[in-house]
Amino acid sequence: MEDYNMDSFTTIMDLPDDCLVFIFKRLINECDREAFGLTCSRWLDIRNQNQLSLRFDCSLTCFKNPLSRAPHRIGTYELHRVLKRFQNIRSLSLSGCTELPDSSLKLLECLGSRLRALYLDCCWQITDEGLRFVASGCQLLKFISLYRCDITDVGLEILAKSCLDLEDVNLTHCMHITDHGIKCLVQNCIHLYGIRISNCGGIMGVGFRGCSQTFAYLEAESCRFESEGIKGMVSGGGLEYLNISNLNWSIRGHGLSTIGEGYAKNLRVLNMRLCRMVRDESIAVIATGCPSLVEWHLALCPEIRVNGWESIAMNCHNLERLHVNRCRNLCERGLLALKNGCRKLSVLYISGCPQISIIALELFRLARGDIIKEEESFEIGPHWECRWNQRIFLE
Template sequence: MEFPCDDNRISIVDLPEDCLLAIFRKLESDTDRNSFGLTCHRWLQIQNFGRQSLQFYCSLTIPNLSPLSQVVPNINSFHLYRLLSRFQQLSSLSLSGCTELPDSGLNPLQYFGSNLQSLYLDCCFGITDNGLSLVATGCPSLTSISLYRCSITDVGLEILVKACKALKDVNLSYCSLISDIGIRALSRECHEIQAVKISFCRNIFGIGFKGCSQALTFLEADSCKLDPEGILGVVSGGGLEYLNVSALSSCIRGDGLAAIGAGFAMRLRILNLRMCRSVSDESVVAIAKGCPALHEWNLALCHEVKLSGWEAVGFNCHNLEILHVNRCRNLCDRGFQALRDGCNRLSVLYMHRCCCVTVTAIELFKYIRGNVKIKEEELMYIGPKWPFFR
């Protein structure tokens, strides 16, 4: 048997770059991935080319450290330029927590942002419309952007969405200068938009969503000022599966939420109306009849829901599995009985401090519906974690 000569032997360093890149991407340990580039210059280049995400360890992103022990790095255009020129295949970049980052700090994105798909600028207080213009110029492939607490306006948002038409996920929570004008631009330009977060945006009333794409399946609008016409606009696309309008402002009274059950939200699976204190029986009846796919419904602290509302939930919500009724003042024994006798798929009932429901009614419910878990803890958040943001 003949053995090959030493000169004919092939080592791992002789592998082509695509093979080395495949090996690098298979490494699961951070230590191994970080050590990969220490082998030689060629392997360092492979490591740089193979890196797909970059996150700065700023105050917003360091777990298990007290604020006093964290030092927020002063990220500027020079730092970002060096990093982006090194890692030119990034698909995800997080600058969240870089509170001092100015608009000019985003200049390098014009040269190295073409592959970026996800950009996180949470709590970048220095980023304004000018910064968004730089993002729009350099990152045409963006599908996800988070602008939580940024100082942007409708002008900047419109510039962004006209350039980044592939956007699917947008977080505008606490962007207090955004109004329905910006939302209308987003709906009009980004036909693939799937998820929007506008919590605590008090200048958005909802009409900007009118005629939105059926692709819109997820909307977070906690503590907003949506009005009845805006609610109709929100559901007009017909694709919503998750809707959070908890702590809705006083713009909505009586049957103002009935539009949710007007026939556009047939796919709605998770609905959060927590602390919508003025929501009426009329709205609850309309939603119970018009949203047959409901899987989870939060009606905690909805004090104006009375007997006819609870009876509608029990009689119509055949797919409901999780229901929140914490501190509902007008949930009485008869309403509780309607929930017991209906909602055949109910498996979890969050119930606490319902003063009009007697102990006898509760024990009877447990006896007849032993498969339903009655839990007292009140959850502020319902449904799965937002799949489109970290």
């Protein structure tokens, strides 16, 4: 029987580090990545050096991450341990760490230089002092989420003047932020792409005046904008997605017409759901001045009448998705105009319109195909949502 020399065999342990890195980066499942690091100290080092994102399992987070088996209460010690271990991470999520103090973020001054994305959602103890540490140590930051954080314009100004590469900022439910903080962002962060300011009652919109052409995404549900604020939001000319649903009634008459007065020619998705005071005159100006509109949400806008619907049919040549649920003044004449116009329309969400008969709906189907969806859709611009949520900046 032939003898085999075991020394002549090559095993996986003989692979060079770059090959092991190649293997690790193609492990999508987090359990597999954890098992990779448990093989031996060498493989653990490779995993630690190539781990690009980290998320803690905290009491308010919905997802479980096997890589971070940390206690529910994250403190300075636990954070220091993981930051020292994973020194090349680009995305760090501390969302749900409700008891994390400002002092813990001081670690980012020396360990946050590689971070591109930072999530601090529901970190209720984080204040302007914590943002000072972030601004000092994370100057290459591109995305930050501060949902429900107790910050003010002071902290936002410090952040904006240090993190000049910021592109996406989430300020949803940050009740102490005003137009001054927004102004600091748009003036200092010239690459700013998107902002979320839903339920920020202190923002009137004027802080957006002079925003750059890169500013394309604004989520501003349940805000209290003024007419000048609306003009400020679209003043950069690059806005492509705008959500002003459930707009406070402070804007009356033709206040929303400013959207269509020449600044929003690139606007593709517009959500005006529950804007109860919008009328035909404003609809006509927007329909004429926003020729790129692909999706328009007008559900629960009761004051739009025949002239408004006819303006949409006549001018919105690129419109593909239209939401008209529970528009009580949409009549059969208005539906007829939509049927004969909007030749690219592929989805019409319509229900709860008392002036529209079943016969009128069937005639619409016969003429345009089965594009009617009778259930109300609360999703608008899903491709934009995906674009926002996937900007993790791990490059």
